[in-house]
Amino acid sequence: MNSSVPVTFLKRLFHIRRNARSFESPRYLLKWLLISTLIGLVAGLGAIAFYAAINYTTDLFLGRIVGYLPPSPGGEGAQQGVMNFWASARPWLLPLITTLGGLVSGIIVFSLAPEAEGHGTDAAIAAFHEGKEIRARIPLVKLVASAITIGSGGSAGREGPAAQISAGFGSILATVLRLDVQDRRLALATGIGAGIGAIFRAPLGGAILAAEILYKDDLEVEAIIPALMASIVGYSVFGAWSGWNPIFTVPADLAFTQPLQLLFYVVLGILCGLLGIGYARGFYGITHIFHRLPLPRWVRPGIGGLLVGLIGLVLPQALGMGYGWVQVSMGPGLMGLPLWVILLLPFAKIITTGLSIGSGGSGGIFGPGMVIGGMVGACFWRLCYGVVPGVPATPAPFVIVGMMALFGGVAHAPLAVMLMVAEMTGNLSMLAPAMIAVGIASILVGETTMYTSQLPTRADSPAHRLQMSFPLLSTLNVRQAMKPLTLQFAPGEALSRAASTLTEKGLSGASVIDQQGCLVGVLTLADIERVPIEKRQESFVSDAMHHDPLTFYPVATLDEALERLSNQRVSWAPVVDVESLPGHVNILGILAVSDIVTLYRQTLAKASRRMRGLVTGTVMLEITVEPGMLLADVPLREAQLPHECLVVSIRQGGDQLFPRGGSVIQVGDFVTFMVSPSGEERLQSYLAQRRTPPLSLSTSN
Template sequence: MNASAIVTFLRRLFHIRRGRRSFESPRYLLKWLLISTLIGLVAGVGAIAFYAAIHFATDFFLGRLIGYLPPSPAGEGGQTTVMSFWSATRPWLLPVVTTLGALISGIIVFNLAPEAEGHGTDAAIAAFHEGKAIRARIPLVKLVASAITIGTGGSAGREGPAAQISAGFGSILANVLRLDVQDRRIALATGIGAGIGAIFRAPLGGAILAAEILYKDDLEVETIIPALMASIIGYSVFGAWSGWQPIFATPPNLAFTSPPQLLYYVVLGVLCGLLGLLYARGFYGITHIFHRLKLPKWFKPGIGGLLVGLIGLVMPQALGMGYGWVQVSMGAGLLSLPLWVILLLPFAKILTTGLSIGSGGSGGIFGPGMVIGGMVGACFWRLCYHVFPGLPATPAPFVIVGMMALFGGIAHAPLAVMLMVAEMTGNLSMLAPAMIAVGIATILVGGTTMYTSQVPTRADSPAHRLQLSFPLLSTLSVQKAMQPLMLRFAPGQFLSQAEVLLGQHKASGVPVIDQAGNLVGVLTMADIERIPREERAQRFVNEAMHNDVLTFYPDDTLDEALEGLSTRRVSWAPVIDAEGLTGDRSVLGLISVADIVHLYRETVTKDVRRMRGLVEGTVMIETTIEPGMHLAGVALREAQLPPETLVVSIRRSSELLFPRGSSVIEPGDVVTFMVSIKAEEQLHRYLAWREAPVLPAGD
C-alpha cells in the first residue's frame, strides 16, 4: 500500500461517525483505538512531565530555599521519618516562597491563558458541554503554573492540570482530524480520563471518571470504551517511567471482616458528607471573595499565597498536595501527630486550598479533597480508638473510606472515586464498607458539587440537547429526508459556466464530482464571488471549490445531521455511500435543514408514533385505527400485513390486548407494530390506504 493510499485510508477512517451500533462496529472501534492510543500516549508523557515539574519545583523552592520537604507517599519514594518544619534551615522564608510562587503562577496564567485559572477539570467539563475547543497553549501553561503553585507550597492537586493537558490534546487532535462535534466531545472526555488515570496510576477509575464527572446524575456512556483504551495506554507510559506500585502503601492483610463495623462507616459517611459540603461552600466562598476584590487578577494569587504561607508556619501539614500526610495517617505515625493537628487539619486544608486556587492560582481540587476525606477518617479513628469496641486495629480502613466518601460524594462521581482510591491504595477489600459511606455522603451532599460546570443529566447538556429535546429525530435516518442530486459540477468546468447554472437552479452550492463519481469538494456562489469576474471564464471549478466538506451517511440519524449542519453553519451537505474505508465516495443525494424540518413535521402530523425497536434493526410504529383502513374490522390472520411486520399489542379503551390470529381490530384501537427498517415504508403505505366511502343511491 503506497503512501497516498495510506493517507486516504486514514482520512476516511477518521471520518467514520457513530452509527446505531456504535462501538459494535469494527471500523468505528478501529478508529477510536487509534485516536485513544494517541491521546493515551500524550496523557502518559504529559503526566511524566507534570510529575517531574512538581518534584523539581518542590525540591528547589521548599527543599533548597527553605530546607524543608514534606513527607511523600510510599509509592513515590516516601520518607521513613517525618521532618520537623521548624528544624528546617530557613522556615521563616515560607510566606515569601508561597507568595512568590503564587505571583509567578498568576502572571503566567493571566498573561498567556486566562482560562487556565483555577482547577482545570471544571474547564474541561465546560468545554465538553459547550463544544468549545481548548486552545493549544492551555496544556503547557497549566503544567508550568500548577507545578509552581504546588512546588512552592500551595494547596492543590495534580489531577486538574493532568486532565486539562490530555483533554487539550484530545481537543487539538479532534481539530486536526476534523472529527464531527460528537466525536470531538468524546475525544475531550477521553483525555480527561486518560490524564487522571495516568498520573494517579488508576486507569480503571480514570476511565469511569471520564464518563461520570460530566454530570451530577448521569453518565456519558459513549466515552467509557475510548477512555478505557486511552487510560491504560497513559498508565502504561507513566508506569514504565515511575514504577508500577500504588501511590499509597497499606498495612498487610487489610480487609473488611466485621459486619458490626458498618455502623462506624455509617457515621463516617455522615461526617464526610458534612465536611464535603463545607469544602465546596468554603472553597467557592473564598473564590467569590477574591473575585470581588478590585485588584489586578495576576496580583490576587499573591495575596492567597501569602496567607497560605502564614498558615503553613503554624500548620505545615496544610501545605502542598498532602499525600504524604495521608500515608503517615494510615499507620502508627498517626499517633505521633498532636491531636489538635489532626482535628484542625481538614479545616485548614479547606482554607489553604481555597486561598491557593480560589484566588486565581492553578491546580486541582481532587487531591486536596481526598486528603481532607482521609484526615476525617484518621481523626474519627483517633478519637474513637480505645473508646468504642470493635474498631479496626489500624486507622488505614477509615482513612481509605474517608477519601472515597468525601470526594466521591461532593464530586458526584462515587463509582469512579471508589475505584480510583482502591487502585491508588492497591486494596479492593474496603469497597464494601465504602459503598455505605459513599452512599450516605452523596445523599447528604444533594445537588451541591465541586464542579460547577456539571449539569444534572444529558438532557440538560448542549451535547445532547437536540437528541433528547427532539427524540423523534433520533429515530429517523438521513436516507428518509435526503433529496436526489439534481446538479453536479466537474472539477474541470469553467467557473463562469458554474455561475450560470447556480443562478438557473437557484442553488446556493453544488457538489463537485470527479470522473470516477467520487465527491472531491463543494462549490458555492460565495466561492465563485471570491474570484474576479473577468477571470471566471478562464478559471476552473477545482480552483475555487473547498475540500473540507461536511458529509453524512444514509443511516446517520437526523439529530446528528441537524447538529452537524448547525455547528458548521451550513444549510445543506452531501450524503455519500458508506461502503468501505477505501471505497468510492459516491454522492447519493443532499440533505438540508429544510428537508429535516419537512420530514419532522410530516412525521409529527401523521397519526403514527415511531419509536426505536427493542431489537436492533427494527422500529416500533404505533397508530390509531380509523374506519376504512385495511385492519378495521378484520381478523389479524386475514389482514395481509406487509412482510417483516408483527402486531405487538392492541390497546382498546383502557384495556391492553395481546394479539392472536383471531383477534379482530376495531376502529379506535391503538395498535403497536414491530417492523424491520427496510419494510417500514411498506407498512406506512399499508396504513395510509383507505377504502372509498360508499355513497347513498342517487348521490
C-alpha cells in the same frame, strides 16, 4: 499509488460516523482504538513529565531552599521527609517561597494562557459541553504553572493539570483528524479519564470518572469504552516508568468484617457530606473574594501564596498535595500528631486550597478533596478510639472511606471516586461500608458541586440538547430525508456561468461532480462572492469551490446531521455512499435543513409513533387502529400485512394480548410493529389505506 492506500484508508477510517450511537460497529471501534491509544500514550507521557516536574520543583523550593520535605505516600518512596517542620534548615523562608511560587505561576498563566487559571478539570468539562477546542499551548502552560504552584508549597492536586494535558491533546488530535463535534467531545472526555487514571495509577476509576464527572445526575455512556482503552494505555506507560505499586500502602489484613461498624460509617458519611459542602462553599467563597480584588490578575496568586506560607508556619501539614500526611494518618503515626493538628487540618486544607487555586494559581482540587476527606476519617477515629466500643484497631478504614465519601459526594462522582480510592490503596474490602458513607454524603451535598461546569443531565448539555429535545430525529436517518440532485457543476465550468445559474434557480449552492460522477467539492454563492467580479469570467468552478466539504452518510441519524449542519453554519450538504472506493466518492443526493424539518413534520403528522427497534437494524412503530384500516376487525392472518413487518403486541382496553393468527384487532387498539428500515415505507403505505365502503343498491318503483 500503493503508498497512498494506507493514507486513504486512515482518512476514511477517522471519518467513520456513529450509526446507532454505539461501539458495535467494528470499524467505528477500530477508529476509537487508534484514537484512544494515541491519547493514552500522551496521557502517560504527560503524567511522567508532570510527576517529575512536581518532584523537581518540590525538591528545589521546599527541600533545598527551606530545608523541609513533607512525607510522601508509601507507594511513592515511603514516608521520607522532615516530620518536624521547625527542625528544617530555614523555616522562616517558607512564606517567601510560597509567595514567589504564586507570583511565577501567575505570570506564566496570565501572560501565556489565562484560561489555564484554576483547576483544569473544570475547564475540560466546560470544553466538552461547549464543543470548543483547547488551545495547543494550554497543556504545557498548565504543566509548568501547576508544578511550580505545588512544588513551592501551594495546596493543590495533580489530577486537574493531568486531565487538562491529555484532554488538550485530545482536542488537538480532533482538530488534526478533522473529527466532528461529537467525536471531539468524546476525545476530550477520553483525555480526562486517561490523564487522571495514569497520574493516580487508577485506570478503571479514571475511565469511569470521564463519564461521571461531566454531569451531576447522569453519565456520558459513550465515553466509557474509549476512556477505558486510553486509561489503561496511559496507566501502562506511567507504570512502566514509576512502578506498579498503589499510591498508598495499607495493612495487608485490612477488611470489613463487622456489620455493626456500619453505624460508624453512617456517622462518617454525615460528617463528610457536611464538610464537603463546606469545602465547596469555602473554596468558591475565597475565589470570589480574589476576583473582586482591584489588583492585576497575576499578582493575586502571589498574595494567596503569602497567606498559604503564613498558615504553613503553624500547620505545615496543609502545604502541598498532602498525600504523605494521609499515609501517616492510616497507621500508628496518627497517634504521634497533636489532636489540635488533626482537628484543624481539614479546615486549614480548605483555606489553603482556596488561597492557592482560587487566587488564580494552577492546580487540581480533586487531591486536596481526598486529603480533606481522609483527615475527617482520621479525626473521627482519633476521637472515638478507646472511648467508643467497636472502633477498628487501625484508622486506615475510616481514612479510606472518608476519602471516598467527601469528594465522591461533592464531585457528584461517587462510583468513580470509590473505584479510584480502591485502586489507589490496593484494597477493595472497604467498598461495602463506603457505599453507605458515600450515599449519605451525596444526599446531604444535594446540588452543591466542586465543578461549576457540571450540568444536571445530558438533556441540559449542548452535546445532547438536540437529541433530547427532538428524540424523534434520532430514530430517522439521512436516507429517509435526502433529495436527489437537482443541479451540479463540473470543475471546469466557468465561474460566471455558475453564478448566473445559481441566481436564476434561487439556490445557495450546488455540488461539483467530475467526469466519473464523483463528488470533488461544493460551490456556494459565498464562495463566488469572494472572487472579484472582473475575474469571474476567466475563473473556473474549481478555483472557488470547497474541496473538502461537509458530507453525510445515508445511515447517519438526523439529529446528528442537524447538529453538524448547525455547527458548520451551512443549510445543506451532499450525501455520499459509504462504500465509495478510495478517491472516488459517489454522491447519492442532497440533505438540507428544510428536508429534515419536512420529514420531521410528516412523521409527527402520521398516526404512529416511531421508536428504535429492539433488534439492531430494525425500527418499531406504535399505532392506534382507526376505522376503515385494512387490519381492523379481521383476524390477523387475514390482514395481509407486508412480509417485512411483525406484530409485536396488541393493547386492547387494559389488556396486553399476545398476537396470534386468530387475534382480531379492533378499532382503538394500540398495535406495535417491528419492521426493517427498508420495509417501513411499505408498512406506512399499508396503514394509510382504507377499505372501500360497499356500494349501496337502490331500487326504484
